[in-house]
Amino acid sequence: MVPISYYLILAAVLFSIGVLSFLLKRNVVTVFMSIELMLNAVNLTFVAFAHRWQAVSPQAVSGQIFVFFVMVVAAAEAAVGLAIIISIFRTRQTLNIDQINLMKN
Amino acid sequence: MSPNLLALLPEIILTVGGVLIMVAEPCLTPGGSRKPLGWLAILATLAAGAASIFQLGFTKSAAIFAFYGTIQVDPFSIFFHLLIAAIVLCSLLGSLDYFEGATNHAGEYFALVLFGAVGMMFMTSATELLMVFVGLEISSISTYIMAGFRKGQATSAESAIKYFLLGSFATAFFLYGIALAFGATGSTSIHAIAAGLAGTSTPTLAIAALTLIIIGLGFKVSAAPFHVWTPDVYQGAPAPVVGLMSTAPKAAAFAVLLRITYSAFGSMEARWTILLWILAALSMTVGNLGALLQTNVKRMLAYSSIANAGYLLVAFTASADRGIAAAAFYTATYAAMNVGAFAVITQVGGFNESTRTLADYTGLALRRPVLGALLSFFLLSMIGIPFTGGFFGKFYVFTATIHSGNVWLAVVGLLNSGVACFYYLRLIAALYTRRETAETSPVTSISFPAGLGLAATALATLMLGVLPGQILHLAGRASWSITSPSAARIGAAAETASR
Numbered sequence: 001m002v003p004i005s006y007y008l009i010l011a012a013v014l015f016s017i018g019v020l021s022f023l024l025k026r027n028v029v030t031v032f033m034s035i036e037l038m039l040n041a042v043n044l045t046f047v048a049f050a051h052r053w054q055a056v057s058p059q060a061v062s063g064q065i066f067v068f069f070v071m072v073v074a075a076a077e078a079a080v081g082l083a084i085i086i087s088i089f090r091t092r093q094t095l096n097i098d099q100i101n102l103m104k105n
Numbered sequence: 106m107s108p109n110l111l112a113l114l115p116e117i118i119l120t121v122g123g124v125l126i127m128v129a130e131p132c133l134t135p136g137g138s139r140k141p142l143g144w145l146a147i148l149a150t151l152a153a154g155a156a157s158i159f160q161l162g163f164t165k166s167a168a169i170f171a172f173y174g175t176i177q178v179d180p181f182s183i184f185f186h187l188l189i190a191a192i193v194l195c196s197l198l199g200s201l202d203y204f205e206g207a208t209n210h211a212g213e214y215f216a217l218v219l220f221g222a223v224g225m226m227f228m229t230s231a232t233e234l235l236m237v238f239v240g241l242e243i244s245s246i247s248t249y250i251m252a253g254f255r256k257g258q259a260t261s262a263e264s265a266i267k268y269f270l271l272g273s274f275a276t277a278f279f280l281y282g283i284a285l286a287f288g289a290t291g292s293t294s295i296h297a298i299a300a301g302l303a304g305t306s307t308p309t310l311a312i313a314a315l316t317l318i319i320i321g322l323g324f325k326v327s328a329a330p331f332h333v334w335t336p337d338v339y340q341g342a343p344a345p346v347v348g349l350m351s352t353a354p355k356a357a358a359f360a361v362l363l364r365i366t367y368s369a370f371g372s373m374e375a376r377w378t379i380l381l382w383i384l385a386a387l388s389m390t391v392g393n394l395g396a397l398l399q400t401n402v403k404r405m406l407a408y409s410s411i412a413n414a415g416y417l418l419v420a421f422t423a424s425a426d427r428g429i430a431a432a433a434f435y436t437a438t439y440a441a442m443n444v445g446a447f448a449v450i451t452q453v454g455g456f457n458e459s460t461r462t463l464a465d466y467t468g469l470a471l472r473r474p475v476l477g478a479l480l481s482f483f484l485l486s487m488i489g490i491p492f493t494g495g496f497f498g499k500f501y502v503f504t505a506t507i508h509s510g511n512v513w514l515a516v517v518g519l520l521n522s523g524v525a526c527f528y529y530l531r532l533i534a535a536l537y538t539r540r541e542t543a544e545t546s547p548v549t550s551i552s553f554p555a556g557l558g559l560a561a562t563a564l565a566t567l568m569l570g571v572l573p574g575q576i577l578h579l580a581g582r583a584s585w586s587i588t589s590p591s592a593a594r595i596g597a598a599a600e601t602a603s604r
Binding site for chain 1 (some may be wrong): 239284
């Protein structure tokens with residue numbers, strides 16, 4: 001059996017990749033995808049912990065239920081996010097974060 | 106009435122109102138007036154506020170527990186419910202005419218405001234982190250759309266994309282924190298986490314969880330160093346939306362932070378106090394120094410809101426009984442003066458927001474005396490002049506932290522208040538300076554609902570400074586419902602009983 005720490009380390013690495021690409025990538029769509037990566041790293045953490053705690057108490061299944069909510073909310077967020085990305089492309093004709101800077105003094 | 110229905114009464118009313126507006130919106134003629142929908146939203150908000158007051162009568166002896174203990178309606182949640190309803194009411198009154206004729210489907214805006222309020226209210230009454238997360242997302246997604254509501258305006262779209270990206274980024278941190286808290290205790294219920302942590306000695310996982318949760322909520326309340334999005338978002342978003350989103354979602358996020366820190370992680374108070382001490386000092390300093398450099402009025406108020414988040418975080422370094430009451434009272438005063446200030450900016454700028462910079466505001470009070478006087482009053486309250494809400498807000502926060510021995514943080518805060526005087530007074534001075542060039546822009550009169558909203562916020566700011574007793578009493582009850590030792594025990598018992 002694979003020990004739980006493997007899953008947790010994998011999730012932490014995925015989350016860190018998400019954070020780094022959020023900070024370093026310049027295309028809005030890629031930045032948005034890195035947020036999805038972070039959310040999925042969280043999901044992996046939840047499932048791993050839920051599996052571990054289920055040996056102690058059956059109520060720990062709530063950790064797996066949480067994952068469904070995260071997925072649903074991420075889908076809703078994607079719908080709104082892509083609409084906002086379209087509206088920014090319509091007004092600016094670019095999706096480069098560095099060029100979306102009308103308000104810097 | 107079943108406890109489930111009673112506990113969710115305000116949220117149900119707002120949801121029904123929002124759905125009705127969404128259904129009615131396409132039935133109206135395109136380009137026609139959307140004011141009836143606005144009045145419907147105002148009616149729903151009033152009914153939700155009345156429902157919250159109705160709930161207050163049931164919480165005298167014990168909180169109302171609903172949905173297997175995931176919803177806990179106590180004086181704490183009712184305080185924030187009433188506050189959110191009041192903010193939404195004043196914002197709606199101020200923005201009734203704002204979108205009129207300027208954009209199609211303005212009705213959607215009113216529905217989004219109501220849906221956002223539902224999410225914020227859920228956040229304040231949820232004792233299950235899953236519910237907190239869902240509420241946070243309902244409120245966030247609604248505000249992302251509202252920030253970009255001036256479609257076609259590049260600044261508004263830019264504001265929306267920045268708010269969206271940074272907001273989702275923050276949510277991921279918040280969620281990771283919840284996942285680690287679940288890993289440490291095997292539950293996502295606030296009471297169960299508190300019970301699970303009480304026995305452990307070295308909760309490394311819990312420290313990581315709490316840090317990530319504070320980072321996530323720090324973004325939402327725009328505390329330094331997680332404030333980078335605030336100036337751009339507030340500058341680009343429509344003025345009435347900024348008035349709403351700089352107060353109501355922040356009040357809800359602070360309510361969640363209060364519940365999570367004092368209730369779930371109460372056993373680790375010494376650890377998170379240090380963390381929030383640093384955040385408070387940083388936010389006050391960064392906010393006030395940043396505001397000094399701004400010439401755009403909305404951007405200046407954005408930095409001022411970062412500083413205000415700092416003052417609010419000062420309350421977290423105080424002991425539970427004083428700190429929670431001071432924080433709750435400060436959110437109320439901050440909401441009154443900030444919603445008021447942005448209501449004035451809405452009236453001055455109109456939909457095109459042609460009046461932006463300090464130079465544009467020069468001589469405003471001479472041309473439009475009422476608006477100028479009101480804006481000056483709200484700015485004086487932000488400085489913390491006696492007889493305004495801002496004075497008592499700061500007073501309670503700083504006395505609470507001094508009582509806990511954090512004299513240095515109070516000194517940092519008072520020095521910051523001195524710095525803040527400069528940029529607020531600079532704007533007030535500009536308002537009353539005669540302008541060299543002749544004024545050409547037409548002076549439009551204030552509509553009745555907008556005037557009502559302005560009067561309500563001004564009266565609230567004044568009342569909080571002159572007769573704060575009633576609100577203080579309610580804030581005290583709110584604080585008691587978290588700190589009383591029986592609250593957590595009853596909460597945990599209600600949860601196990603319902604399973």
